Amino acid sequence: MRNRDDKESAFVKAARFLKYNKLVFILSVIAAAMLVFSVFADKGLLTRLKYQSEKKKLEKQFDDEKKKQEDLKKEIDELNNSNEKIEKIAREKYGMTREGEQIFKIEVDSTK
Secondary structure (H helix, E strand, O other): OHHHHHHHHHHHHHHHHHHHOHHHHHHHHHHHHHHHHHHHOOOOHHHHHHHHHHHHHHHHHHHHHHHHHHHHHHHHHHHHHOHHHHHHHHHHHHOOOOOOOOOOOOOOOOOO
16 A cells, blocks of 8 residues: 555655646756757758768768879870880780780680
8 A cells, every 4th residue: 555655645746846846847848849859850960960971971982083083194194204104005905016026815724
């Protein structure tokens, strides 16, 4: 019986607290609503974190593309200024040879 009285007294205590402290209760509800709104709203904390993550990913992608562009510019400069580079590409990609050279093609059996 005492256990039930403790539960009722706890309920009565809570009801009494709300009755005499309406301002505290209302402010608590408003603060909780503002907290939920600031975290889950369209411009809330979760959305902000998602956009920051996306921003970092895009900045990394931008840096990678910028590095590729610099590498391509270096290769263009080498091709414009070096006959050796042009000759190397002509030999490797297009199988070109100098006059009088012979090419030996070695085929490797890949079944072994």
